[in-house]
Amino acid sequence: MSAADFKAAYDSVHRSFLIQAIKDINIPPKLISLTRTPDSFLVNDGLRKGDALSCLLFNIVLDKCMQASKILKDGTIFYKSVQVLEYADDLDIVSRSRQALNNAYLALESATQAAGMCVNQDKLSTCRF
Secondary structure, eight states, X not given: OEEEEBTTHHHHOBHHHHHHHHHHTTOOHHHHHHTSOOTTSOOOBOOOTTOTTHHHHHHHHXXXXXXXXXXXXXXXXXXXXXXXXXXXXXXXXXXXXXXXXXXXXXXXXXXHHHTTOOXXXXXXXXXXX
């Protein structure tokens, strides 16, 4: 099992990645426009502080990263080699083997880098049962 945390997760999300993730789940354009900042403020990265939508938007981005990593989300660890548990900006990767854990971690790291996020190596931990 491996536990990972993202460095400044909410601050580092690329807005272009966020907008594409929202479009991919067929959110109407009128609602997408609500997530954009006014033209007078050029913001390329990050989610608004204190915004009620920030958690939801971050989850949409993280879900798109999970899809890009090609790790199966359906089912439980009993029926597959890797299970990923997500909560806010924390991830737990449970696997049946060390190799499956490494492959899942590398796939997630690659997918989240496209969104502008990076794993906080200081908070990365692995344990074996």
